[in-house]
Amino acid sequence: MKIVFSDFDGTLTVNGKLGAVFFELLDIIEKNDSELVIVSGRSLSWGHFLLTHFPLKHAIMEGGGVILTKNMDGVISEEFLVSDADLEKLERTTIALQEEVPETVLSVDSFGRKSDRAIEFSLMKQTDVEKAESYLLKHKAHFSRSNVHVNFWFGDISKNYAVNYFLKNYTPHINLEDTIFYGDSLNDESMFESFPNTVGVSNIISVLDQLHHKPRIILEGKENAGALGVLAHLKEVFNQSIDF
Numbered sequence: 001m002k003i004v005f006s007d008f009d010g011t012l013t014v015n016g017k018l019g020a021v022f023f024e025l026l027d028i029i030e031k032n033d034s035e036l037v038i039v040s041g042r043s044l045s046w047g048h049f050l051l052t053h054f055p056l057k058h059a060i061m062e063g064g065g066v067i068l069t070k071n072m073d074g075v076i077s078e079e080f081l082v083s084d085a086d087l088e089k090l091e092r093t094t095i096a097l098q099e100e101v102p103e104t105v106l107s108v109d110s111f112g113r114k115s116d117r118a119i120e121f122s123l124m125k126q127t128d129v130e131k132a133e134s135y136l137l138k139h140k141a142h143f144s145r146s147n148v149h150v151n152f153w154f155g156d157i158s159k160n161y162a163v164n165y166f167l168k169n170y171t172p173h174i175n176l177e178d179t180i181f182y183g184d185s186l187n188d189e190s191m192f193e194s195f196p197n198t199v200g201v202s203n204i205i206s207v208l209d210q211l212h213h214k215p216r217i218i219l220e221g222k223e224n225a226g227a228l229g230v231l232a233h234l235k236e237v238f239n240q241s242i243d244f
């Protein structure tokens with residue numbers, strides 16, 4: 001595997017925490033001449049944090065709305081995959097949503113977002129979340145639920161689109177078959193739908209019924225939750241004891 005694409009929350013964390021297992025993962029990926037590219041619904045500003053503090057060259061953030069790249073000097077650049085018109089429409093709709101459904105709780109990292117916004121659904125009543133979602137539906141915004149947020153945006157943003165764009169434009173020398181994706185939630189579904197090598201960590205069980213497209217491999221058991229599952233599976237992949 002030349003590139004390991006992975007969701008962040010619930011996939012590279014264990015029980016919501018980033019722990020030693022994540023650093024073990026970074027180590028094993030580097031030792032096998034592979035690269036970790038985090039593909040997350042978290043904000044652009046989170047992407048800056050990840051690239052600044054961890055030995056990563058690229059990150060795909062905001063559910064695929066932006067690709068961040070760190071050059072040899074440590075300088076980080078951003079490429080947005082949506083138009084300026086869509087970014088402006090998103091800004092207007094976010095303000096209108098807060099007026100129309102004042103119960104909407106935007107995530108604290110929404111100020112660090114550009115191509116999408118996020119709703120903190122766990123802090124809201126289910127009926128209010130539905131009200132917000134129907135407002136977004138009415139105004140033709142796209143939205144998707146991760147295990148932490150309801151993200152919404154305009155334009156064609158998906159993890160799958162961004163990953164394919166990345167492979168074509170950033171790493172054209174790498175074959176699709178030499179890449180893999182790990183995920184755990186509904187906002188990973190576009191990857192499960194059409195990406196060849198996909199793995200769901202065991203905590204995906206909580207949303208499995210809601211997924212129309214499931215990962216090719218679904219890990220099981222507590223010992224395969226989040227980053228523990230990614231590490232165990234990757235060890236097998238790198239040892240070539242399993243075949244894709």
Ligand SMILES: [Mg+2]
Nearest residue numbers: 007009010185
């Ligand atoms: Mg997740």
